[in-house]
Amino acid sequence: MAKFSRREFIRDGVTAFTVSFAAPAFLNDIALAQGARSRSLVVVYLGGGNDALSTVIPYQDPFYYSRRPAIAVPAGQVLQIGSDANRRALGLHPRLTGLREIFNQGRLAVIQRTGYVNSSRSHFEGTDIWGTADPGSPSGVGWLGRYLDTLPSPVDALAGWATTNETPRALISRTVPVPSIPNVATYSLSSPNGAAEALNERNAAARMASYTPPSRPQLSFVNGSVRGALNTLDRVASINSYAPSLTYPNNGFGLALRAVAGSIVRGIGTRVYWVQTGGFDTHSGQGNAGAGGYATLMGTFGDGLLAFHNDLRNQGLLNDTLVLQFSEFGRRISENGSQGTDHGAAGVMMAMGGGVRGGIYGTAPSLDPNPSNPTLENNGGDVRYETDFRSVYASVLDGWLGADSVAILGGNFRAGAPAIV
Amino acid sequence: MARGNSQVEHLLRRAAFGPSGPDLYKLASLPATVVTTQLLEYELLPDDVDERIGDSAHVGVTTRGGQFSPNTSIEDARQRWLFRMVHSQRPLQEKMALFWHNHFATAYSKIAGVVGAVQATKMMALKSGELPGPQGQLETFRQHALGNFRNLLIEMARDPAMVVWLDGRTNVRARPQENFAREVMELFTFGVGHYTEEDVYAAARVFTGWNLRNATNGVTTDPATYYEFFYNANQHDLTAKTFTFPIYRDGGRTIPARASAEGMQDGIDLLTALAHHPETARRLARKLWNFFVSELEAPDPAFVTAVANEYLLNSTEMKPVVRFILRSPWFLDQDNWYARYSWPAEFVVRAIREVGWNGFSVDTARAPLVNMGQSLFEPPDVNGWELGPGWFSTGAMLARMNFASTLAANQRFNLGRAAAPFRGTPEDVRDFFLDRLSPAPYEREPRADLLAYVNAGTAWTGSDTQLNAKSAGLAKLIVGSSEYQFI
Numbered sequence: 001m002a003k004f005s006r007r008e009f010i011r012d013g014v015t016a017f018t019v020s021f022a023a024p025a026f027l028n029d030i031a032l033a034q035g036a037r038s039r040s041l042v043v044v045y046l047g048g049g050n051d052a053l054s055t056v057i058p059y060q061d062p063f064y065y066s067r068r069p070a071i072a073v074p075a076g077q078v079l080q081i082g083s084d085a086n087r088r089a090l091g092l093h094p095r096l097t098g099l100r101e102i103f104n105q106g107r108l109a110v111i112q113r114t115g116y117v118n119s120s121r122s123h124f125e126g127t128d129i130w131g132t133a134d135p136g137s138p139s140g141v142g143w144l145g146r147y148l149d150t151l152p153s154p155v156d157a158l159a160g161w162a163t164t165n166e167t168p169r170a171l172i173s174r175t176v177p178v179p180s181i182p183n184v185a186t187y188s189l190s191s192p193n194g195a196a197e198a199l200n201e202r203n204a205a206a207r208m209a210s211y212t213p214p215s216r217p218q219l220s221f222v223n224g225s226v227r228g229a230l231n232t233l234d235r236v237a238s239i240n241s242y243a244p245s246l247t248y249p250n251n252g253f254g255l256a257l258r259a260v261a262g263s264i265v266r267g268i269g270t271r272v273y274w275v276q277t278g279g280f281d282t283h284s285g286q287g288n289a290g291a292g293g294y295a296t297l298m299g300t301f302g303d304g305l306l307a308f309h310n311d312l313r314n315q316g317l318l319n320d321t322l323v324l325q326f327s328e329f330g331r332r333i334s335e336n337g338s339q340g341t342d343h344g345a346a347g348v349m350m351a352m353g354g355g356v357r358g359g360i361y362g363t364a365p366s367l368d369p370n371p372s373n374p375t376l377e378n379n380g381g382d383v384r385y386e387t388d389f390r391s392v393y394a395s396v397l398d399g400w401l402g403a404d405s406v407a408i409l410g411g412n413f414r415a416g417a418p419a420i421v
Numbered sequence: 422m423a424r425g426n427s428q429v430e431h432l433l434r435r436a437a438f439g440p441s442g443p444d445l446y447k448l449a450s451l452p453a454t455v456v457t458t459q460l461l462e463y464e465l466l467p468d469d470v471d472e473r474i475g476d477s478a479h480v481g482v483t484t485r486g487g488q489f490s491p492n493t494s495i496e497d498a499r500q501r502w503l504f505r506m507v508h509s510q511r512p513l514q515e516k517m518a519l520f521w522h523n524h525f526a527t528a529y530s531k532i533a534g535v536v537g538a539v540q541a542t543k544m545m546a547l548k549s550g551e552l553p554g555p556q557g558q559l560e561t562f563r564q565h566a567l568g569n570f571r572n573l574l575i576e577m578a579r580d581p582a583m584v585v586w587l588d589g590r591t592n593v594r595a596r597p598q599e600n601f602a603r604e605v606m607e608l609f610t611f612g613v614g615h616y617t618e619e620d621v622y623a624a625a626r627v628f629t630g631w632n633l634r635n636a637t638n639g640v641t642t643d644p645a646t647y648y649e650f651f652y653n654a655n656q657h658d659l660t661a662k663t664f665t666f667p668i669y670r671d672g673g674r675t676i677p678a679r680a681s682a683e684g685m686q687d688g689i690d691l692l693t694a695l696a697h698h699p700e701t702a703r704r705l706a707r708k709l710w711n712f713f714v715s716e717l718e719a720p721d722p723a724f725v726t727a728v729a730n731e732y733l734l735n736s737t738e739m740k741p742v743v744r745f746i747l748r749s750p751w752f753l754d755q756d757n758w759y760a761r762y763s764w765p766a767e768f769v770v771r772a773i774r775e776v777g778w779n780g781f782s783v784d785t786a787r788a789p790l791v792n793m794g795q796s797l798f799e800p801p802d803v804n805g806w807e808l809g810p811g812w813f814s815t816g817a818m819l820a821r822m823n824f825a826s827t828l829a830a831n832q833r834f835n836l837g838r839a840a841a842p843f844r845g846t847p848e849d850v851r852d853f854f855l856d857r858l859s860p861a862p863y864e865r866e867p868r869a870d871l872l873a874y875v876n877a878g879t880a881w882t883g884s885d886t887q888l889n890a891k892s893a894g895l896a897k898l899i900v901g902s903s904e905y906q907f908i
Contacts, residue, residue: 047802121618122607124804165794166807167814180814186792187816190823192830192893196878201894204874205822208867208902218717218762219861221810222903225818232815278802283588283600285535337596338588343603378618 039400042260042273042308042323043144043170046301048281049123050327051341052348052383054294055096056081056110056364060089063367067334070288071341077289081360084112088364094289095298098306099350107309107318108352109420111392112362113375115346115385119329122343123281126328131169133390133409143393144272145173146408147401151271157231161263162274163256171274179228184259187236189229206230239263245314248307253277253300257308265315271401277301280327284338292339309352319354322400322421324392330383333367333376345377346385349392351420355400361418362387391417428453430859431758434908435713436460436747437512439771440859457747461567461740463511470509471501471548480507480773483784491546492557493539493644495529496787498546499797502559503783506770517566517743518559519766520712523808525577525609526800527558527586535585537641540648544582545798553637554647558582559798567740570705570732571696574609578692579650581633587803590633594658597625604803605692611700616665623662627676627687630657657684668694696737702729709742714751715760716809724751759861759907762809765793767908768821772900775858777832777839785827792820813906825900829893836896837889844883847875847891854895860904867902874898 058064059075078091079100090110092100102108116135120126128138141149148160153175160171160178171178181187191198209226213219242262248254256275263270279297286294305323312318330347346365366373369380377384394405394413399421406412426449433440433448437460440448448456473479474489482489482500491501506515533541547557556564558580565573577583578601584590587601602624606616634651637643663675668690676687695701706728710720727749728742735741746752763771769786790796794817800806829836839857843849851871855863863871875881875891899905 121603121621122613123802124607125613162814165792165801165814165817166811177815180816182816183792186823187819188823189819190826192826192833192897193890197890197894200874200877201898204870204877204894204898205901207870207873208898211864211866213864218760218810218907219903222762222813222818222906225813225815226822226903228815229819229822233819279531281600281802283598284591335596336598337593338591338598340588340591340598342599 038269038271039320039322039402040264040271040273041144041396041401042257042275042321044301044305044323044325045168045274045276046280046297046325046327047276047278048327049126049329049331049343050280050347051282051286051294052112052327052330052346053333053367054286055093055298056112056348057091057093058088058364058367059091061364061367063333063369067367067369069335070339071286071292071294071335073289081110084360084363086363090360090364093295093298093302095295096302098302098309099352102306102309102352103358106358107354107356108350108358109356109418110360111349111351111387111418111420112360112364113346113383113386114326114349114362114389114392115329115383116388116390117385119345119382119385121329121345123328128169130326130328130389131172133393140172141174142168142170142172143408144170144274145176145178147397147403148173148176148178148272150403150408151176156269157228158235158263158268158270160272160274161260161270163259164274164276168274168276171272177224177228179232181232181236181259182256184236184239184262187229187233189233202230235268239266239268242266244307244311246307246311248311249300249303251300251304253304254307257304258311261308261311261315264312264317264321277304282331282340283336283342284340286335286340305352313354322351322353322355322396324396325350325352326389332381333369333383334381345382347383349389351392351396353421355421357420361420387416387418388413391415392420395420426450426453427758428753429456432456432460432747433512434759434771434859435752435761436516436743438506438516438767439774439908441774453753454748457744460513461744461747463514463567466510468511468514470505470511473508474501474504480504480778481780481782481784483782492548492551493542495533495538495542495545495798496784498542498557498559499787500783501546502797503766503770503786506766507773507778507783513743514563514566517739518562519764520708521562521566521573522559522797523800523805524708525558525562525583526803526805527580527582527798528800528802529798532582532585536648539644540641540646541582541585543644543647544580544585552647553645555581555649565739567743568738570737570739571693574605574692574696575689577609578605578628578688579631581648581650584631584633584650589628589631592625592629592631593653593656594626594629597622597629597658599625601625601628601631606695608804610695610704611698612704615698615700620664620666623664624691626658626660626662627691630654630684631688632656652685654681654684657681657687659684662687662691664691664694666694666698697733699729699733702732705729705732705742709746710751711761711808713743713746713761714749715757716762717760718757721751724749759904761908762812763906763908764806764808765790765795765812765817765821766797768793768906769824771908772825772828772905776828776896776900777835779832779835781828781831785831786824789820789824789827793817793824794820818906821906822897822901825897825905828900829896832896833889833893836892837885840888840892844888847872847881850888850891851875851895854892854899858896858899858905860899860902861907863902863904867904871895871898 133143162180209223239262248258331341331344365375391413397403397405491497549556592598630653637646706725843853
């Protein structure tokens with residue numbers, strides 16, 4: 001399968017961008033009219049391929065221990081969350097105390113064995129497949145971008161918001177340029193001159209970026225980024241003064257969630273946020289329960305989400321917010337010689353929020369390496385998917401965002417979709 | 422200082438870090454072919470750029486704790502590399518080092534997490550001989566910048582930073598480790614579609630025992646301590662390894678079982694086969710098209726075929742390949758001028774060269790580069806940076822505009838002095854900056870907007886105060902405009 005670059009797509013998409021950019025600057029002001037205090041979706045991407053079997057642990061499966069002698073979490077230390085439909089007992093990683101609390105309150109859904117047939121073991125192809133929701137041709141616009149394309153025009157410049165340095169493929173849209181705002185505090189415009197002159201400069205920059213020469217689509221594209229920045233600066237700056245109801249963990253993930261909470265509380269009007277945290281490519285030094293690389297990753301993930309959950313709960317906005325977590329693949333069942341795991345297949349997704357029907361969805365694999373074990377693939381090496389990830393997307397699109405998942409996903413994935421919202 | 426030799430300027434934007442005043446005076450009268458040769462044959466020029474760090478005629482560096490420590494502090498390693506890009510007489514060497522840094526993308530932070538900051542900086546950037554231990558990865562990129570790709574690939578497989586980054590240090594025969602094995606095929610050579618999962622498993626076994634050791638006292642904070650690559654014969658899988666693609670010239674696909682002492686040859690055989698694979702040649706040709714020729718047009722199939730042939734016929738030597746490209750009609754085609762989105766490092770370096778550096782420290786660029794999406798020695802993952810339009814999210818573009826502002830503010834008096842001979846009319850001042858900063862051509866409207874900016878506020882008198890303010894404002898607007906982002 002060919003590898004696709006985002007570049008190819010964006011070039012093809014430039015003409016469309018140009019058209020939408022012809023919309024007038026009052027776009028700034030339509031946020032309140034269009035979406036303030038409406039439902040929002042916060043997508044959380046665990047970058048690198050999360051080891052699902054260390055997140056949601058089938059702690060009574062003897063093969064879990066025999067195949068992972070160095071990195072298995074001892075049964076006594078997992079945070080039990082009950083059993084799935086096959087009565088396989090499950091527990092969360094010991095560092096996920098916050099998520100267990102949310103699970104016990106019925107606001108966390110765990111969807112096991114999510115993925116797709118012939119899972120890619122490549123980070124980059126895998127990320128593109130999850131981003132486009134199209135395993136056959138993972139290039140072009142993303143699934144969330146296609147959702148934004150369905151919003152009535154003109155679409156607000158902050159309808160989507162990536163807290164990353166670059167816009168992830170999932171948010172690349174045909175008509176809506178999604179701003180990337182990694183840091184609210186530095187998302188401001190500086191000037192070499194004082195107030196009046198600075199305003200002259202800003203006005204000049206805005207005018208210079210307002211042209212979309214048809215013969216130079218690359219200029220139109222970059223001008224779109226300039227306009228996107230100038231059109232969102234002032235509203236984003238209003239979040240700087242956001243005072244959360246609690247202290248967020250002082251790391252990139254926690255601070256990104258803090259900015260998202262600020263945006264939700266201020267009613268900025270964003271429909272879809274993208275937050276990610278990396279380091280999940282744990283080929284070595286994964287560790288087990290309390291120590292090691294994986295425990296640190298779970299601490300970042302779980303503590304950040306708990307703060308976000310409690311902050312929104314305290315402000316009465318939990319019912320308007322849905323968090324959806326994924327990763328590009330799960331990992332090999334047997335550990336390697338580096339106390340880590342190599343690239344595998346099916347993974348785990350989670351959904352969190354006031355509107356979530358909490359609980360365990362899907363069934364755990366049997367980790368018996370017998371090649372005929374139907375819950376595994378690759379000669380018993382990897383976990384086989386049970387729930388197509390697109391059916392989870394369908395639940396979110398139909399049930400949460402009120403969109404038409406069939407049109408957006410290019411197929412009907414409602415059958416077998418877990419009823420998480 | 423009207424510009425004249427557009428072809429040379431194009432060459433200097435692509436194969437160097439942009440034209441600047443002194444370069445132009447030296448090179449403007451030379452034919453492009455001569456300049457191309459000068460850029461390519463850089464080994465005839467001394468590699469003395471580091472000796473000029475701290476000299477007041479050059480861009481500054483900022484020291485912490487009184488000492489500039491580019492071999493043991495990653496911040497200073499970043500400063501040293503930026504300094505080289507601004508001032509090296511061998512710009513194509515630095516440019517190719519940047520290309521290879523993206524190709525073999527290795528990130529400092531993971532390495533520092535394993536071996537600590539001092540050792541990780543040494544692994545990334547130690548200049549040979551300045552401290553005990555093997556040279557850093559960047560120096561290997563510079564050494565092989567236009568050298569032999571097969572040799573560079575083998576050096577990378579045994580590069581200490583790479584061995585930590587892709588976990589080769591713990592690849593042992595009982596339970597092979599697939600990280601490097603997969604990426605060497607997916608990203609460093611022929612790419613997805615040309616190997617199977619079974620090839621990944623076989624390659625993981627090939628590299629068992631390609632480990633790392635601390636050769637000294639083990640005190641990682643000691644600058645004299647170092648790690649080195651180590652072939653651990655006891656940990657090498659001795660059995661034969663079979664692939665789905667040819668390893669040997671006779672078409673043989675199986676690396677034979679070998680005695681443990683000879684086991685490293687397995688890896689050499691595999692890497693040699695990968696380097697000479699026709700699909701590797703084509704993949705490199707496509708990457709070089711995007712780097713040197715155009716990101717606006719897909720690689721011309723004729724170019725890919727021609728460059729791949731050049732690569733294979735020259736036994737993976739890169740200098741003939743890059744020479745071929747820089748002299749090719751595709752490179753020279755005027756339609757391909759300003760057809761490449763500048764990388765943040767290129768943007769920053771070019772801006773410093775064109776706006777000015779007297780009294781400016783490259784350290785000032787470090788934090789903005791993070792916001793632009795390119796911290797040197799910190800690519801986001803092993804796939805490298807998302808190039809082209811991928812650099813131009815709103816946040817990243819804002820960071821470019823703000824860097825333009827910071828630099829213009831810093832250089833405001835220098836800019837005002839330089840513009841003084843043109844202070845007669847607003848048009849002349851604007852045209853002076855358009856000439857000095859060499860953005861891609863503006864359409865009529867934004868050119869008029871720049872003039873309207875000079876005229877905005879009080880009526881034009883050309884006073885020093887007014888000239889300084891408008892000079893800084895023009896430099897900021899031009900360097901922060903879309904037209905300036907293309908090279």
